[in-house]
Amino acid sequence: MTSEMIPVEKFAAQARSWLAEHMPPADPTAGHFFFSDVSAQTDEHGLARIQRCRELQRLLFDGGFAGICVPPEYGGQGLTAAHQFVFNRELRGYDYPLEIQASTFIPCMALLLEFGSEEQKLRHIPAMLRGEEVWAQFLSEPDGGSDAAAAATTAVRDGDRWVLNGSKIWTTGAWYSDWAMCLARTNWDVEKHRGLTIFTVPVRAPGIEIRRIEMSNGAREFCQEFLTDVVVEDRDRLGEVDGGWTIMGRWLHHERTISGGSPYVTSAGGRGDDAAGSIMRLVQLAREQGNLSDPRTLELIGEARALSLVGDALVRSVTGKMRSGALPHHAASMLRLFGGLATARRATIGFELAGAAAAVWPAERKPDDAPPRDSSPVDEGTGVASGAQFAAGYLVRQAACIGGGTTEMARNVIAERLLGMPREARADDGPFRDVRRSPPA
Amino acid sequence: MFAQSPDQQLFEQVTESFLDTHYPVGRGRELAAAESTFEPGLWRKAAALGWTTLLVPEEAGGGSVNGNGLADLLIVASQFGRRAAPGPLLGTNMLAAALGQWGSTDQRGGPLAELLAGEATGAWAYATTGGPLRTTGHRVTAIRSAGEVALSGAAGCAEGAADAKYLLVAAGELEGNSGRTHYLVPRDAPGLELTTLDGLDLTRRFYDITLRDVTLPEAACVGEPGSADQHDAYLLDLLGVLLLGEIAGAVAHAFEMTCAWAANRYSFGRPLNSYQEIKHRMADLRTAVEAIEAVAARAASAVGTGRPDGPSWVCAGMAYAGRQAPELIQDCIQLHGGIGVTFEHDLHLLLRRVAVDTRLFGTPSEYAQRLGALMAATAGAAS
Numbered sequence: 001m002t003s004e005m006i007p008v009e010k011f012a013a014q015a016r017s018w019l020a021e022h023m024p025p026a027d028p029t030a031g032h033f034f035f036s037d038v039s040a041q042t043d044e045h046g047l048a049r050i051q052r053c054r055e056l057q058r059l060l061f062d063g064g065f066a067g068i069c070v071p072p073e074y075g076g077q078g079l080t081a082a083h084q085f086v087f088n089r090e091l092r093g094y095d096y097p098l099e100i101q102a103s104t105f106i107p108c109m110a111l112l113l114e115f116g117s118e119e120q121k122l123r124h125i126p127a128m129l130r131g132e133e134v135w136a137q138f139l140s141e142p143d144g145g146s147d148a149a150a151a152a153t154t155a156v157r158d159g160d161r162w163v164l165n166g167s168k169i170w171t172t173g174a175w176y177s178d179w180a181m182c183l184a185r186t187n188w189d190v191e192k193h194r195g196l197t198i199f200t201v202p203v204r205a206p207g208i209e210i211r212r213i214e215m216s217n218g219a220r221e222f223c224q225e226f227l228t229d230v231v232v233e234d235r236d237r238l239g240e241v242d243g244g245w246t247i248m249g250r251w252l253h254h255e256r257t258i259s260g261g262s263p264y265v266t267s268a269g270g271r272g273d274d275a276a277g278s279i280m281r282l283v284q285l286a287r288e289q290g291n292l293s294d295p296r297t298l299e300l301i302g303e304a305r306a307l308s309l310v311g312d313a314l315v316r317s318v319t320g321k322m323r324s325g326a327l328p329h330h331a332a333s334m335l336r337l338f339g340g341l342a343t344a345r346r347a348t349i350g351f352e353l354a355g356a357a358a359a360v361w362p363a364e365r366k367p368d369d370a371p372p373r374d375s376s377p378v379d380e381g382t383g384v385a386s387g388a389q390f391a392a393g394y395l396v397r398q399a400a401c402i403g404g405g406t407t408e409m410a411r412n413v414i415a416e417r418l419l420g421m422p423r424e425a426r427a428d429d430g431p432f433r434d435v436r437r438s439p440p441a
Numbered sequence: 442m443f444a445q446s447p448d449q450q451l452f453e454q455v456t457e458s459f460l461d462t463h464y465p466v467g468r469g470r471e472l473a474a475a476e477s478t479f480e481p482g483l484w485r486k487a488a489a490l491g492w493t494t495l496l497v498p499e500e501a502g503g504g505s506v507n508g509n510g511l512a513d514l515l516i517v518a519s520q521f522g523r524r525a526a527p528g529p530l531l532g533t534n535m536l537a538a539a540l541g542q543w544g545s546t547d548q549r550g551g552p553l554a555e556l557l558a559g560e561a562t563g564a565w566a567y568a569t570t571g572g573p574l575r576t577t578g579h580r581v582t583a584i585r586s587a588g589e590v591a592l593s594g595a596a597g598c599a600e601g602a603a604d605a606k607y608l609l610v611a612a613g614e615l616e617g618n619s620g621r622t623h624y625l626v627p628r629d630a631p632g633l634e635l636t637t638l639d640g641l642d643l644t645r646r647f648y649d650i651t652l653r654d655v656t657l658p659e660a661a662c663v664g665e666p667g668s669a670d671q672h673d674a675y676l677l678d679l680l681g682v683l684l685l686g687e688i689a690g691a692v693a694h695a696f697e698m699t700c701a702w703a704a705n706r707y708s709f710g711r712p713l714n715s716y717q718e719i720k721h722r723m724a725d726l727r728t729a730v731e732a733i734e735a736v737a738a739r740a741a742s743a744v745g746t747g748r749p750d751g752p753s754w755v756c757a758g759m760a761y762a763g764r765q766a767p768e769l770i771q772d773c774i775q776l777h778g779g780i781g782v783t784f785e786h787d788l789h790l791l792l793r794r795v796a797v798d799t800r801l802f803g804t805p806s807e808y809a810q811r812l813g814a815l816m817a818a819t820a821g822a823a824s
Contacts, residue, residue, distance in 0.1 A: 279816060280816075280820055283816055283817050283820040284820070286817070287817075287820075292817050295810050297813070298809075298810045298813030298814050298817065299806055299809040299810045299813060300809075300813070301812075301813035301816055301817070302756065302760055302808070302809030302810055302811065302812035302813030302814075302815075302816070303760060303809045303813075305753075305757065305812050305813065305815075305816050306756070306757040306758075306760040306761045306808075306809060306812055307761070309736065309739075309753065309754065309757035310732050310735070310736045310757055310758070310761045311732075312739075313732070313735040313736040313738070313739040313754075314731060314732045314735045314736075316735070316739070317731070317734070317735035317738060317739075318731060318735070331731075333724075334727065334728040334731055337724065337725070337728050338728050338732060408721070410724070411720065411721040411724035411725065412717075412720070412721075412724075414723075414724035414727055414728065415714075415720035415721065415723055415724045416720070418724075418727065419700060419714075419720075419723060419724070419727060421703075421704070421714040421715065421720050421723065422712065422714065422715040424717060
């Protein structure tokens with residue numbers, strides 16, 4: 001089989017011509033989706049974009065470029081990570097289903113591949129690759145913070161079904177998703193890691209109520225879910241009963257690889273909200289302000305660019321070392337830490353460069369009296385270099401160091417797992433029922 | 442640290458063992474008072490290990506271990522950084538690169554051959570005391586007459602100039618506007634004087650150069666007339682990669698020392714590295730060490746293979762490492778407590794090396810500005 005595999009560069013050439021013929025170009029006027037100033041972005045816009053992502057995913061599937069590393073029996077191409085990486089390289093400049101890469105493909109599809117039953121794989125993975133199933137992660141809980149193993153959402157067995165009760169939070173896009181991977185407690189009488197089980201749950205199952213969370217900048221991307229007597233079939237359980245923590249290790253690993261290096265992610269490096277794009281917006285801002293020859297301005301732009309280039313080098317180097325075994329997979333926490341801090345710093349640089357324009361700005365213009373469009377591809381018609389954008393980015397700056405596992409947790413992993421330093425003392429090693437938890441709010 | 446192929450790993454082992462024998466990190470203290478830290482016999486041995494040929498094309502007598510000689514030399518530079526080792530590594534390689542690329546047949550046959558064999562060393566008079574990243578105007582002027590050229594002016598901060606046989610000096614002509622030209626100046630040329638400088642690095646010696654009617658044959662010119670600015674920019678990229686290598690080696694060593702210290706030092710009945718505050722700082726340091734190594738390797742790959750984004754990688758590396766590396770070692774000192782600020786401890790030797798490397802050929806602020814200007818130019822070209 002291996003001898004018949006298409007060579008990477010030949011695959012890249014095929015991808016190049018296929019993309020040119022079939023894939024639409026990236027829309028430079030599209031704003032960024034997550035953490036954006038969504039005052040101008042309605043739910044209809046959001047849903048239309050997700051629908052577009054499903055269509056683009058279907059396009060990739062029909063072209064033979066979906067699930068490049070996924071075995072053919074589950075609808076994939078059965079190739080290697082190297083094939084996915086060159087495809088991502090060729091994808092630059094095209095529109096692609098960016099917004100459904102996380103959580104659908106990592107961690108959910110990756111976990112199904114590793115832990116799913118044959119039936120589960122056949123049922124879900126081809127549907128994911130065709131854009132028919134968009135997934136979410138029912139992981140964090142309102143009382144849990146960073147302590148994922150302290151999940152208190154409870155699943156009680158009832159014959160060949162389970163009944164789930166509890167609440168999940170910080171779920172990206174639950175309101176438009178089809179399925180979710182859900183961590184639940186199945187045993188309160190053992191140590192906390194030993195009483196967890198993972199289920200796949202239809203998001204629109206009876207008993208699941210979804211509430212949108214409004215972020216400090218107005219974005220309403222995250223959700224909280226309330227689960228009341230939600231019935232889940234036992235065949236929708238992933239892995240062993242009470243064996244959920246084994247899967248969680250991989251879950252968190254796959255989640256961390258969103259910074260780069262996952263063989264399951266189709267990505268041209270983001271669209272409007274990627275590092276290079278954010279630096280071009282800084283250049284545009286400086287040009288609008290007439291500061292493009294000011295040394296201090298150039299220094300800040302250079303610092304932002306340096307952080308993105310160093311981050312890029314770090315991702316490539318660390319993923320290479322993890323693949324060769326030179327570093328353990330815990331090293332991915334360095335990418336999370338660096339990425340979070342660098343993103344936060346870039347937000348601060350934008351805020352600093354914008355100056356007073358990021359504090360007070362003209363009231364929003366209606367679309368029909370918008371100023372004439374600049375011909376620059378950086379900001380075409382979107383006013384992305386406006387002070388309001390940088391203010392919005394600055395307001396939710398710390399989200400970059402919180403979402404997807406806090407930077408503090410990343411530091412713990414680096415210190416304890418990568419450097420072998422002593423683990424933190426535990427106050428939760430008895431039966432979970434007896435562990436002290438946050439008082440009810 | 443930067444070795445990829447088995448050949449490079451062997452090259453790295455030989456380099457490490459040579460430096461461990463002759464320049465363990467503590468040697469810096471012994472050399473602090475010495476007028477010269479150059480040992481000609483050792484340098485000839487070092488040249489036999491391949492330290493002088495890597496930036497020189499094969500047809501000019503050079504050669505690489507692995508195709509990209511700059512990536513090979515990065516291995517040596519990082520080992521120098523680990524030990525804050527002395528030796529005319531940077532200057533000699535800059536001169537060899539210049540002569541290998543742009544030198545005349547005579548220059549290749551004579552001076553370059555001596556540099557490659559370790560029989561002579563070189564110094565690149567690029568930086569200037571207190572000067573900006575890019576020299577503007579002529580600090581050295583050239584007056585041509587009857588097949589000769591006379592150089593006058595000042596150039597400076599040339600590392601190891603007193604021990605070098607050849608200096609690379611850029612000079613501009615007063616008349617016309619042809620831009621500066623590089624000249625290969627023998628160290629013992631009449632009219633050339635050196636002034637010893639003091640500085641942070643205990644093992645490297647720096648000199649200002651004064652030239653008073655230093656008369657050379659026209660053939661002392663290196664490359665086409667007027668090419669020095671362009672060539673300096675290229676040499677600066679090569680040097681930037683090597684500086685990043687030194688910095689990466691130095692911070693990795695400082696970090697390893699601090700890891701061992703934090704594991705073995707007990708306070709209040711616990712090892713230091715059991716405190717979460719210490720653990721978190723070590724995690725930050727570990728990440729910065731990895732990031733500096735990663736960007737150094739990327740810069741070596743881009744510059745060494747002549748890619749157009751080479752200068753961006755060097756600027757990004759020097760802007761990031763220039764800020765992070767000295768702070769990183771300062772934090773290692775803090776984590777050591779009192780012992781960390783003593784002359785006896787090795788950490789200040791590494792801090793000195795990194796501080797010099799992140800200042801002399803451009804400050805982090807200047808590299809960031811250059812990168813910002815490159816971004817502005819890219820955006821301008823795109824619109």
